[in-house]
Amino acid sequence: MKPSPRTLVLFAVLALLAAVPTLAAAFNQPFYLDLFRRIMIFAIAAASLNLILGYGGMVSFGHAAYLGIGAYAVGVLAHHGIHNGWLQWAVAIGGSALVALVIGAVSIRTSGIYFIMITLAFTQMLYYMGISIEEYGGDDGIRVAKLSQFEGLIDLANPTAFYYVVLALLAVVLLLVHRLVNSRFGMVIRAAKSNDARTRAIGFSPYPYRLAAFVIAGAICGLAGALLVNQTAYLTPEFMNWTRSGELMFMVILGGIGTTAGPLFGAAALLLLEDLLQGWSLLPKLVHNFWQFYLGIVLVLVVLFAKRGLAGLLRGSKDGADG
Amino acid sequence: MLLHKAVLAGLVAGLFAAAPALSQQKVKIGFITTLSGPQGVIGNDMRNSVELALDHLGRKMAGLPVEIIYGDDQVKPDVGKQVADEMLKKHQVNFVSGVIWSNVMLAVSPTVTGAGTLMVGTNAGPNQLAGKDCNERHFTTSWQNDQTPEAMGKYMQEAGINDVYVMAPNYAAGKDMLNGFKRYYKGRIVDEVFTRLGQTDYQAELSQLRAKNPKAVFVFYPGGMGISFLRQYSEAGLRGQFPLYSVYTVDELSIPAVKHAALGQLETRYWSPDLKNPANQKFVGDYQKKHGRPPSFYGAQSYDGMMLIDSAVRAVKGNLADQKGMIAAMRKADFNSTRGKFSYNTNHHPIQNFYLLKAVAGPSGKDPVMEIQKTVFANHRDSFYKECAMKW
Amino acid sequence: MILIIEQILNGLQLGVMLFLMAAGLTLVFGIMNLVNLAHGALYMVGAYLATYFFQATGSFVLGVALALAGTLAVGILTELVALRTLYERDHLDQVLATFGLILIFNELIAMLWGRAAIYSALPEYLQGHLEIAAGLRYPLYRLLIIVVGLAVAAALWYVVVRTRLGMLIRAGASNRTMVAALGINIRLLYTVVFGFGAALAGLAGIMAGPIYAVQPGMGELVLIQVFVVIVVGGIGSIRGALAGALIVGLVDTLGRAFLKPFLATVTTPSAADAAGPALASMLIYLLMAVVLALRPEGLFASRG
Incomplete structure (x- = not known):
């Protein structure tokens, strides 16, 4: 099978990402290591949202909740002196999956706007819970001075090593989502998105499949949360702010909804755009001062006129979820 | 297809090529604050004051031109850290300054000091950085968070005010404020009420308050919450009934x-626009002339931040590699502060006076102004410096 | 007892404010099937325009009238320029595009008036208190909000149930294609309904101005609560919006007032101190989750 152009571009981008540490060292610009690592972490979160939003048609407006759960799992364990990375990340993934199971079990019974709102409501509850827990700093949050420890294997305090860990995880997540949506399981999810009644008619009750997808997405996003808290070395309930859920959705749309590579393109585009609008010295001061105004305009224009996102620009000859 | 690849490759290469020339003969300062969203009003005041300070310095420190880079933290700790990283690694700044919020500060300061760069905080003073996590590269030109409510606690204790009703938003700073207050206030507290962060309507809480019939009320409501609270407090007719004492609630931005x-x-504070000293009169006067309104304490601290950095650069005669020398110079607080003379404690937090301020009617047709009533604390030290291991 | 009555009044007042916001939003949801996150921005526009026009004209009534007209115009303009193309799109597009509109509106206001909160005055004759019962003095302006809110609810009920426009609105909410097939100018109907909803949100903002902080982003603070109202009440139903608003207003107010003292009677005071405020701020979301778990279409769903 000949790979589609989109697949080739994805591989090219991953190859470029792999070269970032070398380039950053060559140009003496270690900052880009941080920036691209952050982009990749958000790409993992966006990829998990893409699974339920892009393929499953479940418009979750509370996906930041799992970013928060994953971050809290790592931060809280570290606060109590447990630094074992395997344990921390397992709790992050397992905890997020569990929370997603509870939220999903209630939410997936609803649909449309009700689904959007109930996922938002659950995330708001977790957010307010986060800012009320004094032990973990409330809204101040707490510093996570010692990163997740993987004795003898890898040291996350080394920026380059951490970078490659994130890159590897991103590749695994993208592959996982890709395999998942093209499996029998994924067929049911995608069929339920386009026609709920028909899915039922051919003998599948979509509920358990949707719930499973919701839980998997939560678990992956929990992993992103564990990475994010290591990236910032700081735990804060801000990770669960409702605007953050909106940003994740924007990344999915901007990159190209329902495509394998979309979340990565979207995360990169949004975070680079924010950076450019604020800091690019060629832009006039009026742009810097009101940069969110221009971000808003880009958002509206993308939704109205570039629905297929960046990945849509690279669309190959055939349609579908081939990435 | 190939074209796209080429474009992407070009884009990435372009980003990296933006690297600055390595030899720098200027003082680079990164200033992190909040410039977007509703809280951008504070950041704007800070930026105005930084610009004014640089104007007063002729945009030079010890003969070296000053380059200032502003960063917007969006009130998010992770964004603040990201901005700090960018300043440190991309712009290779000599100092990072600013930071309004405790949570952003707790994420930013260790990043900056850990990278071997000097941090000059100009607002947030979380207790961790004054106590066990103090750092020789971290200075603050403002205060330790608890100092201000401590002053109010002391004032109310000495004035013999009993039966106080206490209110604050339900978040970490709100609880810190109460702890600071209670460190010096030993009278009876009728009730402690924590409201939702960002709440706009306080009518339910005000009804409860009236029913408890306290002798006085102490609150902490920064920003928009304070505006809503004050308007509703006076609209509910409580202003004449229960005297209201506050910290960080009424300032030149909210009046x-x-x-x-x-x-x-009644508010306690370390600074006021009517403080009589030459540096302050110059700062307040020129700010008023330039922007048509008085500066806030956020501005005064930020102005001081630039002056502190200037004193350090002058002390080492522009040799920015001499960090030891700059730290030693900053410890002397040898500059004309808008608050008048003050000194640094061992934890690099100010030992300074705190005053009781009152909002009084301004010149006819103008807004009320804050005026100093009395000195509550002379040379007040914060309550955490003993936990700081630093000795000098 | 007096205190409980006073708190119920407080809950009522919060409820009618939420209702004014919710009414427009629920109609737009119900009829155009549009999720409009930028509804809070219209509330903000109303507050700013009222402040501006009151200052410019010196008359509160005139200021309110001009602000209402202004918000109506802004609403219609937004509908024509941006939202019209979104009706046929899915909810995801609508959420994102209107999320973008929030940023645009907030920054526009910041460009025009600055980021600092502005002073919104209250005329002399609306200040002061009214003695409702012995020992119960209630702020006049808050009573006015309750009266205006209930009057608008009654007027809306009349329009929706008794007029031709109302008939079209009800028909549109239950079957859009049918209304279009009957030869009704559906585009015009949409624009009218949207403008109408915008003006109601503006009215809420106008009334909020003198007691809350008028600043960019003020709309988002109430927006999420309004969504809770609509979802609890059932989307597309004015009756649901009213019931939902009053329930949410009362639950939120009474929770803030009495949850902590109540918890103190069943647990230790320190546990109540810690849990009370946290639980009070989560209460309405909890309410919404429970309602949706039991009745996934809300209490008064307009569509089967």
């Missing part, structure tokens, strides 16, 4: 939005 609803308000 234009509450006007007469602020009249009679």
Whole structure:
């Protein structure tokens, strides 16, 4: 099978990402290591949202909740002196999956706007819970001075090593989502998105499949949360702010909804755009001062006129979820 | 297809090529604050004051031109850290300054000091950085968070005010404020009420308050919450009934939005626009001339931040590699502060006076102004410096 | 007892404010099937315009009238320029595009008026208190909000149930294609309904101005609560919006007032101190989750 152009571009981008540490060292610009690592972490979160939003048609407006759960799992364990990375990340993934199971079990019974709102409501509850827990700093949050420890294997305090860990995880997540949506399981999810009644008619009750997808997405996003808290070395309930859920959705749309590579393109585009609008010295001061105004305009224009996102620009000859 | 690849490759290469020339003969300062969203009003005041300070310095420190880079933290700790990383690694700044919020500060300061760069905080003073996590590269030109409510606690204790009703938003700073207050206030507290962060309507809480019939009320409501609270407090007719004492609730940024609803308000603070010293009169006068309104304490601290950095650069005669020398110079607090003379404690937090301020009627037709009533604390030290291991 | 009555009044007042916001939003949801996150921005526009026009004209009534007209115009303009193309799109597009509109509106206001909160005055004759019962003095302006809110609810009920426009609105909410097939100018109907909803949100903002902080982003603070109202009440139903608003207003107010003292009677005071405020701020979301778990279409769903 000949790979589609989109697949080739994805591989090219991953190859470029792999070269970032070398380039950053060559140009003496270690900052880009941080920036691209952050982009990749958000790409993992966006990829998990893409699974339920892009393929499953479940418009979750509370996906930041799992970013928060994953971050809290790592931060809280570290606060109590447990630094074992395997344990921390397992709790992050397992905890997020569990929370997603509870939220999903209630939410997936609803649909449309009700689904959007109930996922938002659950995330708001977790957010307010986060800012009320004094032990973990409330809204101040707490510093996570010692990163997740993987004795003898890898040291996350080394920026380059951490970078490659994130890159590897991103590749695994993208592959996982890709395999998942093209499996029998994924067929049911995608069929339920386009026609709920028909899915039922051919003998599948979509509920358990949707719930499973919701839980998997939560678990992956929990992993992103564990990475994010290591990236910032700081735990804060801000990770669960409702605007953050909106940003994740924007990344999915901007990159190209329902495509394998979309979340990565979207995360990169949004975070680079924010950076450019604020800091690019060629832009006039009026742009810097009101940069969110221009971000808003880009958002509206993308939704109205570039629905297929960046990945849509690279669309190959055939349609579908081939990435 | 190939074209796209080429474009992407070009884009990435372009980003990296933006690297600055390595030899720098200027002082680079990164200033992190909040410039977007509703809280951008504070950041704007800080930026105005930084610009004014640089103007007063002729945009030079020890003969070296100053380059200032502003960063917007969006009130998010992770964004603040990201901005700090960018300043440190991309712009290779000599100093990072600013930071309004404790949570952003707790994420930013260790990043900056850990990278071997000097941090000059100009607002947030979380207790961790004054106590066990103090750092020789971290200075603050403002205060330790608890100092201000401590001053109010002391004042109310000494004035013999009993039966106080206490209110604050339900978040970490709100609880810190109460702890600071209670460290010096030993009288009876009728009730402690924590409201939702960002709440706009306080009518339910005000009804409860009236029913408890306290002798006085102490609150902490920064920003928009304070504006809503004050307006509703006076609209509910409580202003004449229960005297209101507060910290960080009424300031030069909120007075234009509450006007007469602020009249009679008592606040404690380390600085006031009417402080009589040459540096302050110059700062307040020129700010008023340039922007048509008085500066806030956020501005005064930020102005001081630039002056502190200038004193350090002058002490080492522009040799920015001499960090030891700059730290030693900053410890002397050898500059004309807008608050008058002060000194640094071993934890690099100011030992300074705190005053009782009152919102009084301004010149006819103008907004109320804050005026100093009395000195509550002379040379007040914060309550955490003993936990700081630093010795000098 | 007096205190409980006073708190119920407080809950009522919060409820009618939420209702004014919710009414427009629920109609737009119900009829155009549009999720409009930028509804809070219209509330903000109303507050700013009222402040501006009151200052410019010196008359509160005139200021309110001009602000209402202004918000109506802004609403219609937004509908024509941006939202019209979104009706046929899915909810995801609508959420994102209107999320973008929030940023645009907030920054526009910041460009025009600055980021600092502005002073919104209250005329002399609306200040002061009214003695409702012995020992119960209630702020006049808050009573006015309750009266205006209930009057608008009654007027809306009349329009929706008794007029031709109302008939079209009800028909549109239950079957859009049918209304279009009957030869009704559906585009015009949409624009009218949207403008109408915008003006109601503006009215809420106008009334909020003198007691809350008028600043960019003020709309988002109430927006999420309004969504809770609509979802609890059932989307597309004015009756649901009213019931939902009053329930949410009362639950939120009474929770803030009495949850902590109540918890103190069943647990230790320190546990109540810690849990009370946290639980009070989560209460309405909890309410919404429970309602949706039991009745996934809300209490008064307009569509089967």
